[in-house]
Amino acid sequence: MENQIKDKWNEIITYLREEYVNNDILFRTWIEPLEVVSYENGDLIISVNEEKQGDSLNLIEKKYKIPLQIAIEIKTQEQVNIVFKYKSQLNNERVSSYINTENLEEKYPFLSNGHSFENFVVSGSNNIAYAASVAVAENPDGQVYNPLFIYSGPGLGKTHLMHSIARYIIQNHPDYIVTYTTSEDFTNSVVEALRTNKQKGDPTATSNLRKKYRNVDVLLIDDIQFIIGKDSTQIEFFNTFEALYQSGKQLVISSDRPPSQMEQLDMRYRSRFNSGMTIDIQPPDFETSMAILKNKQEQSDIKLEDNILEYIATNIKSNIRDLEGAYNKILLYARFKNPNGQITLPIAEDALKDFISPNEELIITADYIIEVVAEHFNLDKDTILSTKKTKDIVLPRQICMFLCSEMTNLTQSEIAAKLKRNNHTTVIHGVNKIKEAIHVDKELDNTIQVIKKKLNS
Ligand code: ADP
Ligand code: MG
Numbered sequence: 001m002e003n004q005i006k007d008k009w010n011e012i013i014t015y016l017r018e019e020y021v022n023n024d025i026l027f028r029t030w031i032e033p034l035e036v037v038s039y040e041n042g043d044l045i046i047s048v049n050e051e052k053q054g055d056s057l058n059l060i061e062k063k064y065k066i067p068l069q070i071a072i073e074i075k076t077q078e079q080v081n082i083v084f085k086y087k088s089q090l091n092n093e094r095v096s097s098y099i100n101t102e103n104l105e106e107k108y109p110f111l112s113n114g115h116s117f118e119n120f121v122v123s124g125s126n127n128i129a130y131a132a133s134v135a136v137a138e139n140p141d142g143q144v145y146n147p148l149f150i151y152s153g154p155g156l157g158k159t160h161l162m163h164s165i166a167r168y169i170i171q172n173h174p175d176y177i178v179t180y181t182t183s184e185d186f187t188n189s190v191v192e193a194l195r196t197n198k199q200k201g202d203p204t205a206t207s208n209l210r211k212k213y214r215n216v217d218v219l220l221i222d223d224i225q226f227i228i229g230k231d232s233t234q235i236e237f238f239n240t241f242e243a244l245y246q247s248g249k250q251l252v253i254s255s256d257r258p259p260s261q262m263e264q265l266d267m268r269y270r271s272r273f274n275s276g277m278t279i280d281i282q283p284p285d286f287e288t289s290m291a292i293l294k295n296k297q298e299q300s301d302i303k304l305e306d307n308i309l310e311y312i313a314t315n316i317k318s319n320i321r322d323l324e325g326a327y328n329k330i331l332l333y334a335r336f337k338n339p340n341g342q343i344t345l346p347i348a349e350d351a352l353k354d355f356i357s358p359n360e361e362l363i364i365t366a367d368y369i370i371e372v373v374a375e376h377f378n379l380d381k382d383t384i385l386s387t388k389k390t391k392d393i394v395l396p397r398q399i400c401m402f403l404c405s406e407m408t409n410l411t412q413s414e415i416a417a418k419l420k421r422n423n424h425t426t427v428i429h430g431v432n433k434i435k436e437a438i439h440v441d442k443e444l445d446n447t448i449q450v451i452k453k454k455l456n457s
Contacts, residue, residue: 123288145277155321289313
């Protein structure tokens with residue numbers, strides 16, 4: 001059937017042009033780029049080429065659907081119902097329905113690091129996040145938890161879980177279109193599209209981008225904190241979020257903090273992000289760390305004694321990425337230092353001496369505080385040190401003053417110098433402001449606790 005129509009396609013559109021369109025420009029713009037894709041149960045799928053035709057699917061449908069159906073009937077004696085689809089959407093659909101394990105990573109490069117539910121070690125610090133992720137992966141229709149919002153400090157398994165969700169859906173629900181993106185990639189594509197629009201003087205690039213992110217069933221976006229505060233990217237993301245959310249599509253978001261602590265985020269979105277399920281992952285306890293190390297052992301041909309694993313698990317507590325880093329470093333070190341021999345505890349200690357310095361206290365400097373505060377508020381260090389006096393900069397700056405006075409031995413004048421203030425009274429004022437505010441402002445108090453945690457980790 002589709003072949004019959006494909007064979008006669010030229011005849012069909014020539015008829016349409018003569019009988020109905022009668023205008024070369026319109027014909028070339030709207031009709032010529034259309035392509036017959038397939039025929040199923042009375043529906044003839046015709047693709048709209050957004051590179052040539054922009055996001056004009058509705059317009060084409062309104063103006064040309066019936067005339068085309070008539071032209072087809074006249075030329076082939078067949079009655080069909082035309083369904084227009086964007087070419088990119090069809091490509092996505094086809095990709096997901098052919099998927100098999102061998103070419104999975106080719107089609108979805110982000111899966112190449114092998115993260116899956118099977119190799120995620122479940123423990124008391126992450127079991128709720130794990131269970132919610134599995135629930136969403138099994139029911140990706142936006143009905144269980146939408147959005148699923150996972151937050152934690154770095155290296156605790158957010159990306160691992162997000163990849164596992166994506167992998168599970170791709171394998172078990174091949175008809176779902178799944179898109180995973182990092183905030184960084186999302187930001188780059190928005191910036192790139194805006195630039196292309198500007199160069200070409202038309203909005204095709206952004207509308208293509210929109211189609212890419214809005215024609216999906218499941219959108220996973222990793223490390224959302226990097227988008228918040230970046231105006232154009234943030235707006236683009238919220239519009240995408242809203243469009244998908246409204247049409248019941250599944251969203252999964254990860255971040256370094258809960259929505260309630262995203263100070264720069266509109267209240268509306270804080271509550272939107274919170275409206276599904278918000279879950280954190282805690283740093284691993286000793287048992288979890290041991291389980292993860294043993295899991296790594298199973299995948300490696302070099303075995304480490306339990307006392308070495310215990311040494312790693314006892315000393316590396318901050319996160320799992322560091323834990324794995326320490327493990328790998330011992331293997332690498334042993335390969336050079338002692339290629340054929342046994343890996344002993346002293347070798348392990350030696351290998352990790354830069355990693356672990358049990359007797360050395362972490363020294364917190366003013367520069368470090370400024371850096372961490374700037375990162376937390378998505379600002380440049382230089383902006384904090386500048387003379388700007390807008391509210392969104394004064395607050396982080398005063399937080400720096402407060403933390404410097406609490407966590408370092410610097411005098412007020414030294415703190416003023418570090419923050420490039422001319423006068424130490426500015427520091428006194430700033431510190432007092434925060435001291436008073438944290439008694440009444442719960443949210444500010446939380447923010448400062450979060451930053452302190454970051455400083456100490
Ligand atoms: P995040 O995205 O939170 O910064 P990742 O997901 O990148 O952290 O995790 C860091 C590393 O630790 C990855 O190699 C990941 O596979 C591993 N990892 C984290 N949590 C677990 C876990 N529960 N079981 C096994 N490996 C884990
Ligand atoms: Mg991550």
